[in-house]
Amino acid sequence: MSETGQYLTFTLGGEVFALDIGTVREVLELTTVTRIPRTPEFMRGVINLRGRAVPVLELRRKFQMPVAADTVNTCIIIVEALLDDEPAIIGALVDSVREVVEIPATSIEAAPRLGTAIRQDFIRGMGRQHEGFVIILDGNRIFSVDELTAAGEAAVLDAAPSSSAMPVEVQTG
Template identity: 40%
Template sequence: MVADMKVGSEAGSTEVAQSVSGQYLSFTLGGEHYGVDILRVQEIKGWEEVRALPDTPEYVKGVLDLRGAIVPIIDLRARFKLEKIEYTPTTVIIVLSIEQGEGSNIVGVVVDGVSDVLDISDSLTRSAPDLGAHINTRFITGMVSEGERMVVLLDVDKLFSPDDLGVLGASG
């Protein structure tokens, strides 16, 4: 079981939209590596059962009471349409701050495991490939090679549409 750990701040990024330099928390899903801006990470929690909500998309696991705040929990495997697996002791919830419109929301995402914190510079980052109209890459800010692995950098603000967050209810 992973111990609960604080790793970021609630401050949003002030970088230019094209810049992806900074520190990223890397995590795994289905053997692939992904990264999110560390400044958006509020907490990492070991997996615990959540309260299911009726009539929500399949990727919405439910909600969790996090020190008095009701936080929607999203299974990124289901969101990315990956094979469903049983959760293991390395499965964690990454609690993220999502900026949409004039407000922010707190959302927890279930991932297979966290890897490490990466220092990313713009010079090492490649643009997301154009995969055509049938593959949605709007939430990919770039890709970076880190040793033997390729890490896909995600824009957490674009990962969920305003409609998704409306279904989940504002929690910020």
């Protein structure tokens, strides 16, 4: 009997990506993000999430995709990633969140060596779904320790004291 995993799917530039639902803490509507000086271009800034400064990365920029204007569908996915074996809370800015899907392990193929717009080490696998594929990301590899350490240190010094972030419930099942 094969194992089935649950994944939160989202879009970037018309492509469908997924993160293991076990790493997703919540989905937020787009809110004001405080820009932090001297951070990488893909670092949008930080938000204040219940009194805690959380770095927000623009996945389009991180994956070197064309930049697009924010829309009413733009969301921040709050994920927990392991950095140096320590859990870290990170926001990932995406074009839109779709749904939680179940993908059997037998329907997940290895990441292709060529032809992907993003670095191969960011991809955990390609999940077959309906007539297409979902790019399953490895959240622990997308966010590097050095980048987030620099962003975290800047966030502590520069974070805004409040935010209007409102959680959006993620339905599983």
